[in-house]
Amino acid sequence: AFKKFIDLNKGKKIKFFMHGLAYNSDLATHISNILKGYEDYYSITGRIERQEVLKIEVKSHLLLYVAWQGYQGIIPSKIYEYIASGTPILLAPSDKDAVESIITQAQCGLITYTVDDILKTLINCFNDYKNNKSIINDINSTNVQQFSRYLQTLKLKDLLDKI
Numbered sequence: 001a002f003k004k005f006i007d008l009n010k011g012k013k014i015k016f017f018m019h020g021l022a023y024n025s026d027l028a029t030h031i032s033n034i035l036k037g038y039e040d041y042y043s044i045t046g047r048i049e050r051q052e053v054l055k056i057e058v059k060s061h062l063l064l065y066v067a068w069q070g071y072q073g074i075i076p077s078k079i080y081e082y083i084a085s086g087t088p089i090l091l092a093p094s095d096k097d098a099v100e101s102i103i104t105q106a107q108c109g110l111i112t113y114t115v116d117d118i119l120k121t122l123i124n125c126f127n128d129y130k131n132n133k134s135i136i137n138d139i140n141s142t143n144v145q146q147f148s149r150y151l152q153t154l155k156l157k158d159l160l161d162k163i
Contacts, residue, residue, distance in 0.1 A: 001092070001118035006041050009126065016042040016064075019056060023047050057085040061134060062125055065109075067095030075099065083108050083147050088125075088135040092118045106144050108137040 002016060021044045022028045028044050035042055048056075057063060063082045068074055075098045082089050083102070089109030094100045096113075103109040110125070112118045128134055137144060145151065 001115045001122060002041075003035065003038055004115075004119050005122040005126075006038055008123070014041055014126075017056070017060075018042065018044045019053055020045065020047050054081070054085070057082065057087055060085075060087050061129055063087050063089050065089050065091050065099065065103075067091060067093060067097075067099045069093070069095065071095070072097045075102065079103070080147055080149075080152075083137075083144055084139060086137045086139045088137060090118070090121060090125075092121075102147065106137075106147055107141070108144060 006014065018028075018031065021031065023046060031044065063085065065079060065082060068076075072095070079089075079099055079102055083106050089103055090112065091100060091103055091109055092112045094111045094113055100111055103111060110121050112121050125135070139145075
């Protein structure tokens with residue numbers, strides 16, 4: 001989908017940053033091979049300090065979250081970090097499970113299932129950006145706040161109190 005999106009927007013200022021991916025050299029090589037010929041449109045880096053990553057997430061226009069296919073019920077903590085950034089999340093593809101549910105409840109992202117869905121979403125997001133209609137998530141909304149560390153800790157406390 002990303003390559004098709006770039007093909008439709010050659011020469012435009014578009015960059016897909018994959019911070020930390022170089023930590024896994026096999027995966028970085030695999031992704032680089034898939035994106036051969038599109039080097040001007042992506043960047044793979046090694047690990048970056050956590051505070052710097054958080055700043056990058058806040059400044060980004062869209063955060064890609066690739067759900068773990070076949071691992072229903074697994075909720076990596078990265079999704080909570082993404083929600084807290086206030087930057088819209090692109091779930092591509094969806095896990096059709098817990099991560100999709102969280103993004104839906106928080107109303108903080110776009111959920112896709114197929115390459116065509118992803119491409120249409122990228123096109124729409126880019127058009128919105130060009131027209132100054134970028135999506136911004138309100139991190140103070142109750143939809144987002146329900147996933148705050150504080151409220152999640154209270155839920156855990158309530159569960160433990162029932163034991």
